Amino acid sequence: MKIVLPGGSGQVGTLLARDFHARGHDVTVLSRRPGPAPWRTLAWNGESAGAWWQVVDGADVVINLAGRSVNCRYHERNREEILHSRIASTHAVGEAISAAGKPPAVWLQASTATIYGEREDADNEEETGQIDGPGEGRWGFSTEVALRWEAALVNAPTPGTRKVILRSAMTMSPDRGGVFDVLLGLVRRGLGGRAGTGRQYVSWIHDQDFMRAVHWIISHPAMEGPVNLAAPEPLPNAEFMRALRAAWGRRVGLPATAGMLEVGAFFLRTETELILKSRRVVPARLLQSGFTFLFPEWPAAARDLCDRWRRPC
Numbered sequence: 001m002k003i004v005l006p007g008g009s010g011q012v013g014t015l016l017a018r019d020f021h022a023r024g025h026d027v028t029v030l031s032r033r034p035g036p037a038p039w040r041t042l043a044w045n046g047e048s049a050g051a052w053w054q055v056v057d058g059a060d061v062v063i064n065l066a067g068r069s070v071n072c073r074y075h076e077r078n079r080e081e082i083l084h085s086r087i088a089s090t091h092a093v094g095e096a097i098s099a100a101g102k103p104p105a106v107w108l109q110a111s112t113a114t115i116y117g118e119r120e121d122a123d124n125e126e127e128t129g130q131i132d133g134p135g136e137g138r139w140g141f142s143t144e145v146a147l148r149w150e151a152a153l154v155n156a157p158t159p160g161t162r163k164v165i166l167r168s169a170m171t172m173s174p175d176r177g178g179v180f181d182v183l184l185g186l187v188r189r190g191l192g193g194r195a196g197t198g199r200q201y202v203s204w205i206h207d208q209d210f211m212r213a214v215h216w217i218i219s220h221p222a223m224e225g226p227v228n229l230a231a232p233e234p235l236p237n238a239e240f241m242r243a244l245r246a247a248w249g250r251r252v253g254l255p256a257t258a259g260m261l262e263v264g265a266f267f268l269r270t271e272t273e274l275i276l277k278s279r280r281v282v283p284a285r286l287l288q289s290g291f292t293f294l295f296p297e298w299p300a301a302a303r304d305l306c307d308r309w310r311r312p313c
Contacts, residue, residue, distance in 0.1 A: 001020075001025045001026070001060040001061055001218075002025070002026045002028075002055075002058065002059045002060050002061075003016075003020050003025050003026065003027045003028070003059065003060065003061050003062075003063065004028050004030065004055050004056055004059045004061070004062045004063070004104070005017055005027065005028065005029045005030065005062075005063050005065060006030040006044065006046075006052075006062070006063075006064045006065065006066045006089060006093055007030065007031070007046065007064060007065040007066025007067060007089060007110075008029035008030065008031065008063070008065055009029055009031035009032075009033065009034070009035070009041070010065065010069075011171070011173065011175060011177065011178045012065060012110075012168075012171055012210075013029065013065045014175070015171070015173055015175070015207055015210070015211060016063060016065075016211065016214065017029055017037070017039050018038075019211045020039075021038055021039045026040075027039035027040065028040045028041070028042060028055045028059075029041045029042070030042050030043075030044040030052050030066075031043065031044065032044065032045060032046060040055075042055065046066050046085055046088065046089045046092070047084075047085075047088035047089060047091075047092050048092065049092065049095065049096070052096070053096045053099060053100075056093070056096040056097060056100055056103075056104065057096075057099075057100035057101055057102055057103075058100070058101075058102045059100075059104045060104055060105055060106075061104055061105070061106050061107075061108065061218055062093060062097065062104045062106075062107045062108070063107075063108040063109075063110075063214070064089065064090060064093045064107070064108070064109050064110060065110045066085065066086070066089035066090075066093075066110075067082070067085045067086040067089060067110070067149075068081045068082050068085040068086075070082055070142070070271075071270050072270060072271075073270065073271065074141055074271055079141060082145060083144075083145050083148065086145060086148075086149040086152070087148055087149060087152045090109065090149065090152035090153055090156070091152055091156070093107070093109075093156075094152070094153070094156025094157070094158055095156075097156070097158045097161055098156070098157050098158050103158060103160045103161050104161055105161065105162060106161065106162045106163075106164065106217075106218055107153070107158065107161050107162070107163050107164070108164045108166055108214065108217065108218070109149075109150070109153040109163065109164065109165055109166065110166050110168065111146055111149055111150050111165045111166055111167045111168070111226070112142070112146050112167060112168060113167045113168060113169045113203055113228060113229075113230055113279055113281045114142045114143070114146060114273070114277065114279065115131055115142075115143055115146035115147065115150070115167060116129045116130060116131055116167075116279065116281060117129075117130035117131060117143075118200075118277055118278045118279075123234075123280055123281070123282045124228075124279070124280055124281045124282065125228060125281070125282050125283075125284035125285075126167070126225075126226045126227065126228055126284055126285050127284065129281070131143070131147070142273060150165050150226070153165060162221060162224050163224065163225070164217055164223060164224055164225065164226075164227055165225060165226040165227065166214075166217075166227060166229055167226055167227065167228045167229065167230075167281070168205070168210070168229040168230070169203035169204050169205050169228075169229060169230035169231070169234075169279065169281055170202075170203070170204045170205070170274075171204075171205055171207055171210045171229075172204050172205065172206055172207060172301065172305055173207035173305070174207075174305050174308040174309040174312065175312075176312070179274075180305055180309070181309070183241075183244060184244065184248065184305075184306065184309060186253070187241070187244055187245050187248050187250055187253060188248065188250075190250070190252070190253060190254060191253060191254050191256070192241050192244060192245050192250065192253035192254075193241060193252075193253035193254045193255035193256065194237055194238035194241055194255045194256075195237050195241070195255070195256050195258075195261060195275045195276065196237070196256070196257065196258040196261065196275070196276050197258075198236060198237045198238030198241075198255070199236050199237070199238070199278075200236065200237050200276060200277065200278035200279075201234045201235065201236055201237070201278045201279055201280035202234060202235060202236070202237050202240040202279065203230045203231070203234040203279040203280065203281040204230065204231055204234070204240075204298065204301075205229055205230050205231050206231065206293075206294065206295035206301045206304070206305070208294055208295065209231065209293050209294055209295055210229055212291075212294070213227075213229050213283075213286060213291060214229075216286070216289070216291050220289060222289065223285070223289060226285075227283075227285050227286060228281050228282065228283045228284065228285065228286070229283065229286075230281045230282065230283050231283070231293060231295065231296055231297070231298070231301070232282055232283055232287060232293060232296050233296055233297045233298065234279065234280045234281060234282070235298055237275070239298075240298060241253060243298050243299040243302050244298075244302045244306075246299070246302075247299065247302035247303040247305075247306045248306050258272070258276060261275060261276065
């Protein structure tokens with residue numbers, strides 16, 4: 001297949017590019033800062049038309065991951081950049097597909113499982129999950145971004161292309177700099193205890209299951225609209241961190257109160273939402289379609305990730 005990955009130079013994009021390339025597919029990554037890679041990389045500013053439209057015309061699959069990192073403080077300027085980068089890039093990809101003489105069969109668009117309301121007592125799935133309105137809830141900005149991001153895809157005039165919204169939980173991989181690497185770093189330094197109350201749910205997906213799910217969606221035409229990419233067994237933060245400590249061989253980890261996390265986030269120039277917002281998301285549509293997970297439960301996934309972290313490729 002011919003695969004185009006706008007915004008594919010980040011952690012998730014690199015996972016997908018590496019996997020598609022290893023399978024022998026023709027991969028093109030569009031990036032603001034293209035660098036040497038085993039696959040083709042082209043420069044793109046994330047919002048305007050250009051020569052990159054040529055690689056979209058005739059592509060089999062487009063997976064748009066473009067958007068400014070949310071690992072920052074949510075002050076006004078950063079909020080504007082986060083929102084604009086997602087909507088503008090989605091509009092641009094839609095225009096490229098609409099103008100293509102041979103449009104791709106499927107367009108997979110990144111979104112986020114944080115679109116769902118904060119819940120600890122019920123599962124969130126594609127049909128019945130509670131979604132706050134724009135600006136509602138403790139972290140209403142993230143919900144607003146997700147809603148407007150998805151709307152940009154839905155409203156794109158691409159009738160010949162199947163459109164799928166990837167509502168992804170945290171993708172856990174042993175690659176350095178990713179979310180698993182950060183969490184394991186806390187455990188290794190003896191700081192990997194519960195965060196806040198520890199009752200907030202953590203939704204996650206193992207990197208191998210993430211890539212397998214993407215292949216599954218591409219090859220199953222009935223998969224359209226929002227799809228949750230999350231393991232079927234979310235668990236409370238205290239249990240999540242306990243299992244990670246056990247996988248690494250640490251019995252004890254110092255807990256952090258919500259106040260301590262807020263102070264730390266301020267100095268690290270980030271937000272506490274990733275840790276303190278409760279996400280209990282299940283992959284209902286994937287399971288109903290017959291997809292099976294290699295790592296449905298966190299303890300086994302954590303052991304595999306720790307083993308691979310110790311022996312990086």
